Amino acid sequence: MATSSSAKKVARVAARSGGGSSANKQANWLFPVAIGLIVVLGIGVVVYARAENGGGSGNTIAPRARLSEGEAFDHWHAAFAVNVCGKELPPPSDAIEDISGIHTHGDGLVHIHPFTTRASGRNATMKRFFDQIGLEVTNEGFEGPDGKVYKEGETECGGKPGELVLAHWDDARTAATAPPDDVIRNDFSEVRFSENYGAYTLAYEVEGTEDIPPPSSSAEIEALGAADGGTTESQAPEAGASPAESAPSESVPTESVPTESVPTEPVVTDPVLEDPTATTAPAANDTTVTTAAAGG
Numbered sequence: 001m002a003t004s005s006s007a008k009k010v011a012r013v014a015a016r017s018g019g020g021s022s023a024n025k026q027a028n029w030l031f032p033v034a035i036g037l038i039v040v041l042g043i044g045v046v047v048y049a050r051a052e053n054g055g056g057s058g059n060t061i062a063p064r065a066r067l068s069e070g071e072a073f074d075h076w077h078a079a080f081a082v083n084v085c086g087k088e089l090p091p092p093s094d095a096i097e098d099i100s101g102i103h104t105h106g107d108g109l110v111h112i113h114p115f116t117t118r119a120s121g122r123n124a125t126m127k128r129f130f131d132q133i134g135l136e137v138t139n140e141g142f143e144g145p146d147g148k149v150y151k152e153g154e155t156e157c158g159g160k161p162g163e164l165v166l167a168h169w170d171d172a173r174t175a176a177t178a179p180p181d182d183v184i185r186n187d188f189s190e191v192r193f194s195e196n197y198g199a200y201t202l203a204y205e206v207e208g209t210e211d212i213p214p215p216s217s218s219a220e221i222e223a224l225g226a227a228d229g230g231t232t233e234s235q236a237p238e239a240g241a242s243p244a245e246s247a248p249s250e251s252v253p254t255e256s257v258p259t260e261s262v263p264t265e266p267v268v269t270d271p272v273l274e275d276p277t278a279t280t281a282p283a284a285n286d287t288t289v290t291t292a293a294a295g296g
Helices: 002-052 126-133 172-177 216-227
Strands: 076-084 109-112 141-143 149-151 155-157 160-169 182-184 198-206 289-291
Touching: 076 172, 076 216, 109 216, 141 198, 149 155, 155 198, 160 172, 172 198, 172 216
Parallel strands: 076 198
Antiparallel strands: 076 109, 141 149, 155 160, 155 289, 160 182, 160 198
């Protein structure tokens, strides 16, 4: 009986020893597999981050993004307007929160100071601005944030077929006296902001029209840009400088001494009677925008 009992104990010990060996083997191959998965996941995160940042452009092409303290960046402005049948629409406003650094203040300007390389360099495109202001643009027309649609083949200008174009001036400051440097007729969203103080008019005009007016904000682009802190040069903040130290100083108003006013006798004039039969003539340049029925 003793021999039988000893044999059973040996068998149980051997069984336990075999199980421990199997567990060790499993742990040995699970460890490198886990390391491999971590490496693959890390590579995936890096690839995704590079793709999200415009393919890792290195932030070397203007307009450069402001990525960190002390690094050079660009702060540009471009005049922008939407014109329908010769009439400039009110300046657009942001429709969503700005997360890229290409936006407007409702002042007729595009403010271009990217926060990320996804919106800098060659990625600083009109599409980012169109999305920011809620403007849906195709090669045939556009739909504004108010839901109004202007489309080739459906919308007419004064009874004539219309077309959508994007006029571009290299320098907004001289745009009032110069024709556009480019008149783009397709792929509007792919057009990129390539210079500071440019000007753009997205115009739905009579088909074949070359006389595209520049944005009315063009003449004030320098003053409007300066109010926002824009500059023609790339800039970098001084290390450790606070916003208050880098902000322009305000001028202190001086107190003026009021002068005494001499009262004057009121001038009495005869009232002018209005002619009840008079009518107001329509404006000479009145342009009618009509939308034809589909298929018409």
